[in-house]
Amino acid sequence: MGGLLRYLFGPGKIEEHVNPHLVAAWSGPGQLPSLEPPAGPTGRHDIRNLARLLEQPVRAGRNPPQKFVWHASVRNHITDRILSDSQWAHIAAEMVAAVGIAPHGDPDAVRWVAVRHADDHIHIVATLVRQDGETVWAWNERLKAQTAARDLEQRYGLHQVGPVDHTSHRRPTAAEQNKSHRQGRPEIPRDRLRREVRAAAAAAIDENDFVDRLRSAGVLVRLRHSTINPDEVTGYAVGLPDHHTSTGETVWYGGGRLAPDLTLPQLRRRWDSGPGMSPHGDARHAGQPGTRHRANAFRRATTAANDGARHLAGMQPSDWDGIASLAEAAGDVLASTARAFEGRRGGPLTDASETFDRATREPHRRRPGRLHPASGQLRSMSRLISTVGRLTSDDDTAAALQLVLRMSMIADNVATLREAQDRIHQARAARIVAERLRRIATASRSQVPLPADRAYTAAVRPSEERAARRTS
Template sequence: MVPDVSTGSSTLGLINYLFGQGRRDEHTDPHIVAAWDMAGAPDPGRDPTATYTQLARRLDHHVDLRIRELGGKQPPQHVWHCPVRTAPGDRYLTNPEWAEVARRVVAATGIAPEGDEQACRWIAVRHAEDHIHIMATTVRADGRRPRTNRDGWRAQRECRKIEVEFGLRRLKSGDLTAPRTPTGAERAKAERQGRDETAREWLREQAYAVAAAVRSIDEYFTVLRSLGIQVRPRIGPETSEVTGYSLAAPGDTAQGEPVWYGGSKLAPDLSYNRLCERLPTQDLADRPQQVADPAEPWHRAETAIRNAQAILDSGDDAVAQGYLDAFGDALHNLALATKGGHQAELQAAARTFNRARRSAILADHQAATALREAAKELAYATHDPGGLAIALIFAALHVARAAAKWHEQRGHEQQAAAAEEAFRHLYAGYQQAAQPVLADLARRAPRATTASRFEQDLRAVLPDHADRVLADPAWPALTTTLARAETAGHNPRRLLSEVGTRRELDSAEHPAEVLNWRITAQPNRRAQAARRQSTISGTTSMSAAPRPPATPVNMTPEERGRHR
């Protein structure tokens, strides 16, 4: 059951909408199911002599008295509106049941507390099977405004109770950090334009992807403009500095004018102030330089993501929250840097995890600097890392599962559900990417004597896990990976000992896969030594030119129209 509180200033205007045909003729049999006084509320849906104006005057009675007291000044935003909708698949609710829902919501939100004879006037209108609209005028009989602070959260909390008592589908409780949902008008507009998502939703995802890749606020605005998005900074009147911003999607206009959405209206952590916490001012010259080993950004990202899992168990919620936000950036850039059929699943994981990257806990972004920097380096990676990319996905799906557990332990139901959904997308992407690679590794397995030697190493350093690893279908692939690691300068026994101490092995369904990707993520020691020697003995030392800004969408500017 979903409540959605908003306010306005036209009582008659909202009544016209509630009792009218709707924007797409979707309203059927509009009528009042509950009110502050059923006998005193004219019902245009049931009484042919009742008019919209009569109902508006009755609802506005206390408002009009207050206007006269104020010398003709109308109280601001005096119309309170709260649609309440059942979830898809819920049973049919009768009019008396909807009436009870309405009375409980207005009581919980402070509009009309139970037993309060001075409460606001309100009605609940039903014009569809699955929802009602509660509207109220927020001036009490004693002339005061009602105490409606946190009314959206209070309505949600009451709806969670109603779901249990009415046997309805139980939705996830929120903590007031969720982004605004698109309005009915926004969804209708998207449908008319043949788009799968609204302009608000599209802008939100573009803003997240850009913020994940860039290193400064200025670059953030620059890349957004390169995508065809209009940017309107807000300048403070006293400081002449930027204090906020709004975005408008290309082609999304009303009578030829852009439709603007403030950053905070897209999502709380896309506000200018929140972005400044993560994107300090930085010259483009500070951009990462090209490195001798093209795989190095992938190694750093894999290490940083793997370490994030331990941070979630550290007990420091502020630090953990900072890491979750940085991990969200890593998912966006992983999806950007990875090629192949599994990219769509990685993109879906990044979009889904956006809801899991923030909560009411204040994040310590400084603590997560290493992960955030490693994530941003992925946006500039040009090397196809092969199995290393799969190792990074493998590390990411473990962090997503740990994030779901972390949120669940703290009662963050929406975030836990989002992290779990992101995990499912990551796992699907991992399966698509990993299975062909594992099959190829298995075909290249070394001779039996080499495999037997690796088995001895495994039993020597991981005796408690050896039988499970050897029974895993991925064991032949692991022997190939061990042989390659040995060629790259690693000692197989020491390597198995190092990667086998990590906890994923204890609960892993496929422990050989865990070991395989952990070993794949290890750097090539001989290549590193050769590069160090080359650096020392080289006759010329030249800094690489800075790379151009990363583009978070794999399209040309012309192609970056809003493809849905």
């Protein structure tokens, strides 16, 4: 407890802590002045008395836990107004009550304080032993705290984050980031593997093709077999040849550890989602990908994307399966297009593709039961684009940029539909991608002239009109 309080009342790692002080405590606002750590002549706060008071129930408790400190930070969005100390005090009290460690009106609850050393956030610190000596186990405190935060956002008119829906991919941990930095890696292995797996999945026609593409990209693949039927493959894991544990073993990542939609069952559903390319069709035997062939491939994909955008523009928010299947197929097209533009190292288009994936995912890993007929054609175009290689001329680049504009149209329509479904995370992701794609295409116009794009305005208008009617 002493080390944590010393940091919270200290200057911070880069002198970012300004005027650290208490805004709330277990004993109520009347006792705050007596609990406030005094500052010495050098400005350093003496936290010893506060730490002692917080730890008293732990020392007197019956069989206290070895790790008895509970710590949470509550931060506002950058666009939120600055809250007062009394408002932050109310937020802190609601948080500790919501997670169950200090319910309202319980005089024997744990001891806790809320420290503020910046305009936009507070830190809540508590000990996990009640004042009656019993230990508190904060089960599922993250979900409970997030639920309380969603309620507080509405009550205070703050930025709406949206409910937890398990559609975000797993971010690299601090340990992964530090290890990559020490090793001088340009990219964290988890992020690189997710990009390689997504590109292979978008281009593959079946499971074997998927594994072959990964291995051709220099990725290690390990298949998991059923314990009941050894011939049945139930999952997979990927790794990098130069990424090892301290004992020299390969660090493996299962598909679900990379993103919710990259598990083997989800990928199998994707490959079986429509007519697509046959092993003897365009995807495997496209011939030598010359400039003319490459430009034609992107023109065909643009036509398919335009059809997909038109279908989305005419959909109702209640058509969950149709929206999800079309958006997911469009995500494959965008992933293949990004690889053709930027290669394996990625760039702004690859980043946009990864962001759009969030817009395509269904909450709680729900799978579409009925796939839209146009999704199969979009997937076949994704596989076709993957065969043509990197862009080499103004002609094929211009054709590819037309496809990027069409993809921004799809992203706009997906955003409007997600907003109507109250899917905040997906709507924001799609809206961000639409703007990025238009910016990418516009920035390239000065280098590669594009033909007039009249279909964009016509196809995107229905969804925009629907949004306008809903707003009014």
